[in-house]
Amino acid sequence: MKKLARLPTRSEFAHVTDWVFDLDNTLYPHHVNLFAQIDRNMTAYVAKLLSLDPADAKKLQKDYYRDHGTTLKGLMVHHGIDPNEFLEQAHAIDYSIVPADPALGEAIKSLPGRKFIFTNGSVAHAQMTARALGILDHFDDIFDIVAADFVPKPAGETYDKFMSLHRVDTRNAVMFEDLPRNLLVPKALGMKTVLLVPQNLEYTFAESWEKSNDTDEQIDYVTEDLAGFLRSLLTDL
Template sequence: MKQLDRLPTKADFAHVTDWVFDLDNTLYPHHVNLFSQIDRNMTAYVSALLTLDPVAAKSLQKQYYRDHGTTLQGLMIHHGIDPNDFLEKAHSIDYSVVPADPALGEAIKALPGRKFIFTNGSVRHAEMTAQALGILENFDNIFDIVAADYVPKPAGDTYHKFMKLHRVDTQRATMFEDLPRNLLVPRALGMKTVLLVPRNMEYEFAETWERSSEEDDQIDYVTEDLTGFLQRLIG
């Protein structure tokens, strides 16, 4: 992919005062595969809720994820579940598999301006993950699925809710994400957009529709190394 070879300069981001990071597969690399634990928990939840075998439950779970942005949103729409119960069970995982990343923490800390985590997960999940990485203290706030009234990215209203709450000037902000479709709205709002991809573009754990392509014109930069990317911006 040609964008992967386009390295940023400090000047490209000199105007940025608000740095917005997705959580899963963004603040930690794809190969950590923390989300596989959440994925299994969600499949088990769907299986128990609807008395489906694991294969059928996983298929329905993925359909809801693809169609509604999160499995949770699909379950709320079609089955009226308690979102808090779902989030608690989905995020009952082992965070010790996430390696500490002090270099990433130092890079985020050195960025000029405010730093946010903007996730379709819960605050607790974001805190536990960021704590495992050793970077939690470097963020000003976490905007989660509860703050979004359970309406996930890529819904435009959710981005606008985040921007309004934190008074983010989109012309002076940048968004880091691992899902191309979640960068459509930020790019339209004037934000710089950075897509995180797996090492060597090996999408071992991603659905086909989650992967980047040459047609993703909403993406300004693509990187497989978040720490290295940020280090270039802080000189």
């Protein structure tokens, strides 16, 4: 597993003009575990759709997630579901458990250049989450699964759509993510890459393939503290 990296210096990011952030388990810490609610909703949806017991529904849900990038994409491919209905039901959750993070908000606000949320979730989910964190107003745009035509990360065509839409020069951009496989394309495109990991590297609710390892060459930096990482880039501005 990748170890926590030293904090970077501003000079290492002086060229960055576009800051791209995943949403879940990236803009808020893993231990908040907001996604657990979404996970339960998706399992319930699969169980009802296919008349499966909860255990079988959860297994199929996770198989689709692993094989297709999202459970949604797997359900669209194999069962032709309405993606908008799925997203609405999956994101019917309690956002009050997300704590406001003024330090993160101040750090993102102070970054030079444009800031984006790039998520496999929906705009509505991203807005609710970012609003709870107190950081929504600091972003230039949210690129969601609908904008990606329901083709999720890590598909290369989805990154291409995002970069083309916002005219991002990948040589001057950085991607923050919690899933190592979602950093493969950004790294290949010339972006700097930062992996967000749980505090003390305690993966208590992740699939084995979601965790990093020492062979993940697509990862430039690893941190468990996004606000602290960003602050380190602002100290000599």
